[in-house]
Amino acid sequence: MAHDLHLKDPLIEQRLFRNRMLVALAAVVVLLGVLVARFYNLQVVNYDDYRTQSDENRIQVRPVPPTRGLIYDRNGALLADNRPSYTLSIVHERIRDMDGTLELIGRLVQLDDADVKKFHQRLQRRRPFEPVPLRYRLTEEEIARISVNEFRLPGVSVEAELVRYYPQTDLFAHSVGYVGRISERELEDFSEEDVRRYRGTQSIGKVGLEKSYEDVLLGEVGFENVETNARGRVLRVLERQDPQPGSELTLHLDARLQQVASEALGENRGSVVAIDVKTGGVLAFVSKPSFDPNLFVTGISVKDYKALRDSIDVPLFNRAIQGQYPPGSTLKPLMGLGGLAAGVIDRQTKVRDPGWYKLPNDTRLYRDWKRWGHGKKVDLIQALTESCDVYFYDMAHRWNIDGMHDMATRFGLGARTGIDLPVERPGLFPSRAWKRGARGMPWFPGDNLNAVLGQGFVLATPLQLAVMTATIANRGTHYKPQVVMAIDGVEQPPEVLHHIEARPEHWDLIFEGMESVVYDTHGTGKKAGADLDFRVAGKTGTAQVVGIAQGEEYDSEALKERHRDHALFVAFAPVDDPQIAVAVLVENGETGGGVAAPVAREVFFDWLSRPFEDTASVLPGPVQPENGGIRG
Amino acid sequence: MSCPGQSSQKMEVSVASRDYMHRLPDTGGSLSRPASFSRRWHIDVPLLTLLILLCGVGLTVLYSASGGETHYVRRQAVFLCIAFVAMFVAANVPLDMYRRWSPWLYVAGCGMLVAVLFVGVGAKGAQRWLEIGGFRFQPSEALKLAVPMSVAAFLHRRTLPPSFITVLGALVIVAIPAALIVRQPDLGTSILIAASGLFALYLAGLSWKMIGGAAVALVASAWPIWQWGLRDYQKQRIMTLFDPDADRLGAGWNIFQSKAAIGSGGVYGKGYMQGTQSQLDFLPESHTDFIIAVLSEEWGMRGALLLLLLYVLIIARGIYISFMAQHVFGRLLAGSITLTFFVYVFVNIGMVTGLLPVVGVPLPLVSHGGTSAITLMAGFGILMAIGTEQRRVTF
The missing domain is CATH 3.40.710.10 (DD-peptidase/beta-lactamase superfamily)
Structure with a gap:
C-alpha cells in the first residue's frame, strides 16, 4: 500500500505483544479467581446442601411391610397363611419414557388394558420414588424374562411380596373373611397415622375377622435406608428397623x-x-x-x-x-x-x-x-x-x-x-x-x-x-x-x-x-x-x-x-x-x-x-x- | 552458523558458544552444557513434565469415573501415547515450515469442512465426521490448529498494530471455517476456533476501539441472536443455567447432579472411588465432559485446586514461551494456543459447575476422548517448536 509507509519494528511489536499478553493474563487470573470462588461456593459455603442432595439421591427410606398375623383354628390348623407373590413395579421418577417402557413390558409379560388402567390410577396417588405395582402374580417365566431385560428397563423392578392365602378355600370365607388391595376410598379415609402404618402394605382386611381384627393382624411397619444407584437398583442396606409382624389369632372355630x-x-x-x-x-x-x-x-x-x-x-x-x-x-x-x-x-x-x-x-x-x-x-x-x-x-x-x-x-x-x-x-x-x-x-x-x-x-x-x-x-x-x-x-x-x-x-x-x-x-x-x-x-x-x-x-x-x-x-x-x-x-x-x-x-x-x-x-x-x- | 543439535560439529559448537557467552549472557547460559536429548529433539522439559502429570491425573480419575473398569483407561492410554507422538513430531517441525505451509493447511481444512457438509457422517443430528477407508476423523479438529496458525502467519508479514484492512483480512480467515462448522451444526467448536483466531489478532495489537466496538455490537445483537440464531435445545441449555432446579429430571438433570457431586465432595472429598454421585451413576457423562465433577467429589476442593494449579502452570509456561519467541508468527501462535487452552479449561469447568451453559467441551487431557487429546498435544508440540526456535535463530 502506498500510504502504509511505516516499517516493521520488532521492538515495538514485541512491546505491543507483551502489553496485550499482560492484559490477557490479568483476565486469565480474574477468570481463574471466578473458578476458585465457584469451587469454594459449592464445596465450602453450600457443602451441607449438596451433601444432603447427594444423600437424598442415593439413600432412600423404604418401608418394610410387616408380615400379617396368621390365623389358626383352635387346634392349630392354618386358616390364613402368607405366601410369596411376585409383583412387577415401576418407579415413575426413574422413567423417562413411560409409554415406551409399558410397551416393552407388554412384550415381555402378559399385560391387559385393565392392568394398565389400574396402574395409571395408582400412579395418581403414589408417594415420590415409591414403586407402583403394574402386574401382580408374575409367573416364574415372566420373572425370568424381566430379569434378562433388566438393563433395558431402568426403574422397573420385580418385588417379592407376601400375600394372603386361605388354604381352606371356601370353608371359612364368611368367618375369617379375606383381605384385598387397599381401595381408593379406604385410602381417602386414612388418618396420618394410618398412612404411616400402611406404607409398603398393599392389602387390608375387607370382611370377616380380617376386617374386625385388622389392627391386630397388621403389625408395625419397619423401615430401612437403602443405597440405590441412578437406575433405582438397591445396592446395599445401610440401616434397618425391623417390622413387627402382626399378631397371630387362634380361633374358637374348629x-x-x-x-x-x-x-x-x-x-x-x-x-x-x-x-x-x-x-x-x-x-x-x-x-x-x-x-x-x-x-x-x-x-x-x-x-x-x-x-x-x-x-x-x-x-x-x-x-x-x-x-x-x-x-x-x-x-x-x-x-x-x-x-x-x-x-x-x-x-x-x-x-x-x-x-x-x-x-x-x-x-x-x-x-x-x-x-x-x-x-x-x-x-x-x-x-x-x-x-x-x-x-x-x-x-x-x-x-x-x-x-x-x-x-x-x-x-x-x-x-x-x-x-x-x-x-x-x-x-x-x-x-x-x-x-x-x-x-x-x-x-x-x-x-x-x-x-x-x-x-x-x-x-x-x-x-x-x-x-x-x-x-x-x-x-x-x-x-x-x-x-x-x-x-x-x-x-x-x-x-x-x-x-x-x-x-x-x-x-x-x-x-x-x-x-x-x-x-x-x-x-x-x-x-x-x-x-x-x-x-x-x-x-x-x-x-x-x-x-x-x-x-x-x-x-x-x-x-x-x-x-x-x-x-x-x-x-x-x-x-x-x-x-x-x-x-x-x-x-x-x-x-x-x-x-x-x-x-x-x-x-x-x-x-x-x-x-x-x-x-x-x-x-x-x-x-x-x-x-x-x-x-x- | 551451525546448530548445536547437529552432532557432527559438537566440538566446534562448544568452542564457538564460549565466545557468545560474553556477549549474550541471558541466553547463553544453557548453551554451555552439552546438547541433551531434550534439546536435540526440541522438547520443553517443564512443559512435558506438566503434561505427563496432567495425563496421569486424567487416567487416574478416568479409572474411577468408569467405575473401576479398565476399558476406557486402556483406550485413553493408547490415545495419549499417540498424542505424545504427535506432540513429538510437531515439536520437531521447523517453525518456518508451519508458517509457510499454514495457508495450504487452511485451504485443505476448509475444503474438508465443505466436504463434511455434503458427504459427512454424524450422530445425534450433526454431521461432523469424514469417513475415508473406514477411518473417521473430524476436520474441525485440524482447523483448531490451522486457524490460529493462518492468522498468525497472515499477521506475521504485516506491520503491527494491524491496519483496518489487515484486521478485515484476518477476520475473513476466521469467519470462513467458523461459518462452515456452525452449519454442521457445532456451535461450541465453532466459537472456540473463532476465538483461537481472534486471540492471535488481539495479541497482534488490535486496537481497543475496535474491541470496544465489537463488544457493543455483540451486546446489541444478543436479542436478535436469541430470537432467530439459536435452536430450541440451545436456548434450553442457557435457560437451565439460570434455573437448574426447574426441570430436575429433564434438561437440568446434568447440572443438578454435577453440582451435587462437586458440592458434596467438600474440602477433602469422599475418597478415591468413593464418590456416590459418580459411582452410582447419578452423574451423567462422568468419564467425558463431566469428569471434573468426579474429581471434585472424590478428592474435594483440594483436588480441584491442585488440578487448576496444574493447568495454571501449563498456561504460565505457554505464556513464558510466547514472551521468549523471537518472531511475530511464533509469538502470536504460542499466545493463541495458550489462551485457547485456557478457554477450554474455563468453559469446561464453568459448564460443569453451572456457571456456563452446557456446551460439549471436554476437559483438556483429562476427559476421555482421542481426537481432542491428539490435537491438544500437537498444539503443545508446536508450542515446544516455538520455545526451542529462539535458540535456533539466535545463531
Missing part, C-alpha cells in the same frame, strides 16, 4: 367341626352356628353357599366378581349374621320360660287345642300347624314337644307384649350380639314403641299371637338363635359370642353380658320340654338325637317365606322351590351338662325336624363323640402340629 357342619348342610343354602356353651366361643360358623376368598386377595377379576354378585344363591351374603329370618317356633322355649316367670302359666296349665284359636270379640281364626289340633289338655311339655301353637296363642293373649319383648331382649334378640365380626344385622323383636314409631300403628292383641310364634315382625339371625339356645343351655348366663379365642397366645376371656334369673324348676321344665322334642314319640325333632350316646334337647321351627325379590326372572321350578318354608332347628347337648348349642337354618328346607335337625345331630356327634386324634385327617388344608392340643 376346622373339622366346620367341615362336618358344612357337609351336613349338603347342597342346601343355609347356615349353621355352633357355640361353646361355657364360653360363648363360636365353634362352627357356616353360611352356604360360600366362595373362595383367595379370589379377592390381589384383586378379583370383573368376570369372577360378576358371577358371585349376580348369583341367585348370593354366596357373598353372610347368612349367619346378616340373614334375618323369622325364627318361628324356635322361640317357644324362651317364651315358655317367660310365661312361667311372669306367672301367666305354670306346670299344670292346660289348654284345649281344636286346631285353631280365636281372640275374644274377633272372628279371625288363628290356626295351629296341625289341622285337627293337639288334644283337649295340652300342657307346656306337650306344647313344646309337639310345637303346639294354640297353647302359646292362649298364653300370649293372657300375657302382654312388654313382657315378651323384655324376655326376648334378655336372650339377645332384636339387638346385635356383639360378635367380633363386622356388619352384623340386629334382627327385630317388636314392641309397642317400635310399632308406633316404625309403622305408626298401635299394638293389637293379634300381634301378641304372631310375636310369640316368632312370626309377623320378628326377625333373627342364625347367630342370635344360637346365642339364645346357649343361654337357655346355661340356665340364664348370657355370654357374648366370640370367634377369636387367643391373640398371640393370650386367651381372650369369655365375656358374660348378664345373667337371666329364673327359678330352677322353670329351667327344668324348659329342659324337659326341649329334651322331649327329641325323644318323645310325638317329638318334632327326633332326628337330632338318633344313635347318640348322650342326650340332646332342641326345638324345631319353620318360617314362612314372605316374598321373592322383584324383577328377577327365575324359572317356575326354581321359584316354587324358593317359596317353600325355611327349616329351623335349635338344640344343645348333652342335657345333663350342656357343652354345645347349635342353630341350624336351611333355606326353603320346609321342615325343621326333617331337614335341619339331622344337621344338628352331625354337629353334636362330631363334637362330643369323635376321637380327638382324627382332627387332622378330615381337613383339606395343612395342619400345624406344634399348635395342636388347644381344645375346649
Whole structure:
C-alpha cells in the first residue's frame, strides 16, 4: 500500500505483544479467581446442601411391610397363611419414557388394558420414588424374562411380596373373611397415622375377622435406608428397623367341626352356628353357599366378581349374621320360660287345642300347624314337644307384649350380639314403641299371637338363635359370642353380658320340654338325637317365606322351590351338662325336624363323640402340629 | 552458523558458544552444557513434565469415573501415547515450515469442512465426521490448529498494530471455517476456533476501539441472536443455567447432579472411588465432559485446586514461551494456543459447575476422548517448536 509507509519494528511489536499478553493474563487470573470462588461456593459455603442432595439421591427410606398375623383354628390348623407373590413395579421418577417402557413390558409379560388402567390410577396417588405395582402374580417365566431385560428397563423392578392365602378355600370365607388391595376410598379415609402404618402394605382386611381384627393382624411397619444407584437398583442396606409382624389369632372355630357342619348342610343354602356353651366361643360358623376368598386377595377379576354378585344363591351374603329370618317356633322355649316367670302359666296349665284359636270379640281364626289340633289338655311339655301353637296363642293373649319383648331382649334378640365380626344385622323383636314409631300403628292383641310364634315382625339371625339356645343351655348366663379365642397366645376371656334369673324348676321344665322334642314319640325333632350316646334337647321351627325379590326372572321350578318354608332347628347337648348349642337354618328346607335337625345331630356327634386324634385327617388344608392340643 | 543439535560439529559448537557467552549472557547460559536429548529433539522439559502429570491425573480419575473398569483407561492410554507422538513430531517441525505451509493447511481444512457438509457422517443430528477407508476423523479438529496458525502467519508479514484492512483480512480467515462448522451444526467448536483466531489478532495489537466496538455490537445483537440464531435445545441449555432446579429430571438433570457431586465432595472429598454421585451413576457423562465433577467429589476442593494449579502452570509456561519467541508468527501462535487452552479449561469447568451453559467441551487431557487429546498435544508440540526456535535463530 502506498500510504502504509511505516516499517516493521520488532521492538515495538514485541512491546505491543507483551502489553496485550499482560492484559490477557490479568483476565486469565480474574477468570481463574471466578473458578476458585465457584469451587469454594459449592464445596465450602453450600457443602451441607449438596451433601444432603447427594444423600437424598442415593439413600432412600423404604418401608418394610410387616408380615400379617396368621390365623389358626383352635387346634392349630392354618386358616390364613402368607405366601410369596411376585409383583412387577415401576418407579415413575426413574422413567423417562413411560409409554415406551409399558410397551416393552407388554412384550415381555402378559399385560391387559385393565392392568394398565389400574396402574395409571395408582400412579395418581403414589408417594415420590415409591414403586407402583403394574402386574401382580408374575409367573416364574415372566420373572425370568424381566430379569434378562433388566438393563433395558431402568426403574422397573420385580418385588417379592407376601400375600394372603386361605388354604381352606371356601370353608371359612364368611368367618375369617379375606383381605384385598387397599381401595381408593379406604385410602381417602386414612388418618396420618394410618398412612404411616400402611406404607409398603398393599392389602387390608375387607370382611370377616380380617376386617374386625385388622389392627391386630397388621403389625408395625419397619423401615430401612437403602443405597440405590441412578437406575433405582438397591445396592446395599445401610440401616434397618425391623417390622413387627402382626399378631397371630387362634380361633374358637374348629376346622373339622366346620367341615362336618358344612357337609351336613349338603347342597342346601343355609347356615349353621355352633357355640361353646361355657364360653360363648363360636365353634362352627357356616353360611352356604360360600366362595373362595383367595379370589379377592390381589384383586378379583370383573368376570369372577360378576358371577358371585349376580348369583341367585348370593354366596357373598353372610347368612349367619346378616340373614334375618323369622325364627318361628324356635322361640317357644324362651317364651315358655317367660310365661312361667311372669306367672301367666305354670306346670299344670292346660289348654284345649281344636286346631285353631280365636281372640275374644274377633272372628279371625288363628290356626295351629296341625289341622285337627293337639288334644283337649295340652300342657307346656306337650306344647313344646309337639310345637303346639294354640297353647302359646292362649298364653300370649293372657300375657302382654312388654313382657315378651323384655324376655326376648334378655336372650339377645332384636339387638346385635356383639360378635367380633363386622356388619352384623340386629334382627327385630317388636314392641309397642317400635310399632308406633316404625309403622305408626298401635299394638293389637293379634300381634301378641304372631310375636310369640316368632312370626309377623320378628326377625333373627342364625347367630342370635344360637346365642339364645346357649343361654337357655346355661340356665340364664348370657355370654357374648366370640370367634377369636387367643391373640398371640393370650386367651381372650369369655365375656358374660348378664345373667337371666329364673327359678330352677322353670329351667327344668324348659329342659324337659326341649329334651322331649327329641325323644318323645310325638317329638318334632327326633332326628337330632338318633344313635347318640348322650342326650340332646332342641326345638324345631319353620318360617314362612314372605316374598321373592322383584324383577328377577327365575324359572317356575326354581321359584316354587324358593317359596317353600325355611327349616329351623335349635338344640344343645348333652342335657345333663350342656357343652354345645347349635342353630341350624336351611333355606326353603320346609321342615325343621326333617331337614335341619339331622344337621344338628352331625354337629353334636362330631363334637362330643369323635376321637380327638382324627382332627387332622378330615381337613383339606395343612395342619400345624406344634399348635395342636388347644381344645375346649 | 551451525546448530548445536547437529552432532557432527559438537566440538566446534562448544568452542564457538564460549565466545557468545560474553556477549549474550541471558541466553547463553544453557548453551554451555552439552546438547541433551531434550534439546536435540526440541522438547520443553517443564512443559512435558506438566503434561505427563496432567495425563496421569486424567487416567487416574478416568479409572474411577468408569467405575473401576479398565476399558476406557486402556483406550485413553493408547490415545495419549499417540498424542505424545504427535506432540513429538510437531515439536520437531521447523517453525518456518508451519508458517509457510499454514495457508495450504487452511485451504485443505476448509475444503474438508465443505466436504463434511455434503458427504459427512454424524450422530445425534450433526454431521461432523469424514469417513475415508473406514477411518473417521473430524476436520474441525485440524482447523483448531490451522486457524490460529493462518492468522498468525497472515499477521506475521504485516506491520503491527494491524491496519483496518489487515484486521478485515484476518477476520475473513476466521469467519470462513467458523461459518462452515456452525452449519454442521457445532456451535461450541465453532466459537472456540473463532476465538483461537481472534486471540492471535488481539495479541497482534488490535486496537481497543475496535474491541470496544465489537463488544457493543455483540451486546446489541444478543436479542436478535436469541430470537432467530439459536435452536430450541440451545436456548434450553442457557435457560437451565439460570434455573437448574426447574426441570430436575429433564434438561437440568446434568447440572443438578454435577453440582451435587462437586458440592458434596467438600474440602477433602469422599475418597478415591468413593464418590456416590459418580459411582452410582447419578452423574451423567462422568468419564467425558463431566469428569471434573468426579474429581471434585472424590478428592474435594483440594483436588480441584491442585488440578487448576496444574493447568495454571501449563498456561504460565505457554505464556513464558510466547514472551521468549523471537518472531511475530511464533509469538502470536504460542499466545493463541495458550489462551485457547485456557478457554477450554474455563468453559469446561464453568459448564460443569453451572456457571456456563452446557456446551460439549471436554476437559483438556483429562476427559476421555482421542481426537481432542491428539490435537491438544500437537498444539503443545508446536508450542515446544516455538520455545526451542529462539535458540535456533539466535545463531
